[in-house]
Amino acid sequence: MSDHALLSPSSAHRWLQCTPSAVLEESFANQSSSAAEEGTAAHALCEYKIKKAIGERCTKPVSEADTAEMQECSDAYAEFVLERYEQAKVRCRDPLLLIEQKVDFSAYVKDGFGTADCIIVSDNTLQIIDFKYGQGVLVDAYENPQMKCYALGALEMYNALYDIKEVVMTIFQPRRDNVSGYTLSVAELLTWAERVLKPKAEQAIRGKGEFAAGDWCRFCRAKAVCRKRAEENMRLAELEFKPPSLLNDREIEDVLKTLPMLTKWAEDVFSYAAEAAIHHGKEWRGFKVVEGRSIRKYKDETAVIAQAQSHGYTDIFQTRLISMTAMQKLMGKKKFEEILGGLISKSPGKLTLVPETDKRIQVNRLSVNNEFKQEEI
Template sequence: MAKTKEINHKERSHALLSASAANRWLACTPSARLEDEKPDSTSVFAEEGTLAHEIAELKLTKYFHPMAKSTFTRRLNKFKKRELYQDEMLKHTETYLDYIKELTINLEQQPYAAIEKQVDFSHIAPEGFGTADCIIVADQTLYVNDFKYGKGIPVSAEDNPQMKLYALGAYTAYSLLFDIQKVHMSIVQPRLDNISEFEMTVSDLLAWGDEIKPIAEKAFKGEGEFVPGEHCKFCKLKATCRARADQFTALDDFGGKKPPELSNAEVGQVLEKAKSIESWVKALKDYALKESLKGKEIPGWKAVAGRGSRGYVDVDKAFKQLKEAGIDEALLYERTPLTVPKLEKELGAKQYRELLEEPGHVQKSPGKPTLAPAKDKRMAVTNEVSAEEDFK
C-alpha cells in the first residue's frame, strides 16, 4: 500500500532533551540535567509496553508493506513466547491498527509510511531525537501517531509537546520530499479507550518550535528556575526535589494573622495542592523504603516485612485431593454473578440490550455525589431543589 518501507530497529534510547520529558524540561528547565545524573529504572509495565509496541510495529508493517502470512505468524509467535506476553496485547494492538487503517483508507494519495522512525529535532532542542511510532505523509498532511500501552492516565494530543517535537523532527525529514501544509497528531491508548487527535498548520508548528528554542537551550545547559507542578509526577527527582517539597510545605502560610477557619477560596487552594501531595507522599515513601533497605537511616522510619500470604502450590492437585477426601464441591467454589458492566462486555452491546436492559433487568441509579476538579466533564450537581420541582 505505501510507497516505501522504513523501519528502525535501533534500541529505544533517550536524548538529554527527550520528547517524552518535554512537558517537564519546558516547564522546569534545570530538571533535564539533574535527571540525567540519576540512573534509569525500568518496570514490568514499561517492558510490557515495549513488547506491545513491537507487536504493533509488526502489524503496521504487514499492513503497509507486503509480508508473507508465514513470516508474520512466525514473528508473532516469537513475541508470544516472551515471558511478558499477554493475549490482550493482540486486541489492543488491533485497536491501534484499526485506527491507522481508518486514517489512511480515505486518503486521496497513496500514503508514505514510516514505522518506529527515529526523528531528529536537534535544530530546536540541542541533541534532541526520539522514536515516533508511526509517521504517515499524504494529501499535504503529516500524520504523527503515537501508541501508548499504559493504562495510568489518558494523555491528550492537544498541544502536546512530545507530539509537536516528533512532528518538528518528521517535518524536517520529509518536507524536502513532500508538500506538507498541515500536521495531524494522534495518541491511541486502547487500554483506556482513549483516542486523542490534534491538528495544526505547519506555520503554527514552526512558530512553536522557534518559541521553545531558547527554553530548550536553557534546559540543555541546566539553567533556569525550578518550577514544580503536575509535570513532577514522572521526574526522577520527584521524591527528593527541594522545590517540590517547598511547594507543599508552604501550606503553613495559611496560619499567622488570618481567621481561624479557612475560607472556601482557601479550601479550593488546599485541595488543588493536595492532588499533588498524595503522589508526592507516595514518592517519598517509595524513596524512604529503598533507602532503608539499603541500610541507610531515615529518622523515625524503618523497613519491615509486610504481611505474608498463603497460596496453593498446585490448585488442581490440591482440589483433587479435597474432592477425593469427600469434601463437597459447593464448599470449594464461590459462584457469584458477573457485574452488569462485566456482563455487557462479555455479551456485547446488542445481546446485552435485548436480554437484560429491554426486559427491565437492569436498574440505573445515580452515583453518590463526589468532589471533582472544576474542569471535569460531568455536570455540577447540588442538593438544592427548586421550589417548582419541590411543588411537583
C-alpha cells in the same frame, strides 16, 4: 547516536517547564515497571498489525504482557491508523505511512531525536498519531510538546517532498476511551520551535534555569528528593493543619487543585525511603523495617483436595460468575452487547468533585437534588 536522548520528546513536557530536571535526573537509575513493559509490548503489537496490513515484512512479537485487552486495543489503533491512511489517499496520490519512525529535530534541540508511533505525510497535511496504552494519566493532544517535536523531525525529512501547510496531532488512548486531536499550522509550529523549544532546550542541556514543580514531576526520576517539589508541597501542607472551615474559598480552591500532587509527592517520598531502607540498609531516624502480615496459601491444591476429601470434607469448592470486565474481554465488546446487553443494568455513578478540565459532562445539581427529594417522599 546513543539510544537515549537527554532531551527526549517523551519528557519534553517536563524539561520545558523545569529546565534543570533533565540533567538532574541523569544521576538516578531509570527503573523499569510493569506498566512500561506493558506499553512496550502493546507498541510492538501495534507496529506488527499495521505493517502486516500494508504488506510489509514483519515478525509477530511475543510477550508475557500480551492479554486479550491488549489485542483489542492494538486492533482498534491499527484500524484507526489505516482509516486515516485511506483518507490521506483520497487527498494525495502518494501519501506516506511510517510506523515507529525515527526522527531528528536537532536543528532546535541539541542531539534531539525520538521515535514517532505513526506519521502520515501527504500534500497539505502532516499527521502525527501517538498510541498511549497507559490508563493512569489522560493525555491531551492540545499543544502537546512531545508530538510537536515529532512533527518538527518529520518536517525536516519530508517538507521538501510535500507541500505541508498544517500539522494534525492525535492521541489514541483506548483504555481511557480517549481520542484527542489538535491542529496547528506549520508556521505556528516553527514559531514555537524558535521562540520556546530552542531557548528552553539550550538551558536544559546545560542544566540551567529555574526548578519548577507541577504535574510534570510525575515521571521525573528525581521526584522523591527534589527540593523544589518538597518546598511547594510543604507550602500546601501548611494549609492541611487548618480546619477546613477556617480556610477561605481561595485557599480551599488552591488545596483542591494541588491535592493529587501533594498526595503523590508523599507517596513518592515514602517509596524512596522504604526502598533505600529495605534494599540498601539505609536507616531513617524514628523508623524501622519490620515484617508485614504473613499471607497463608496452599502449597499444593491437588494434595489439599485429596487430604480434605479423605477425611470426609467434600463441600470445599466455590463457583461464581466471572466479573463483567472479564466477561467482556472473553466475548469482545460487540458480542458482549449482543448477547448480554439486555441483561445489564447501569445505576447512576456516585457524584464526585473533579477539576473543570475533566471531560465528563457536568451534572445538573438542581435536577439531582429534586430526584433525591422525590425518592425521600
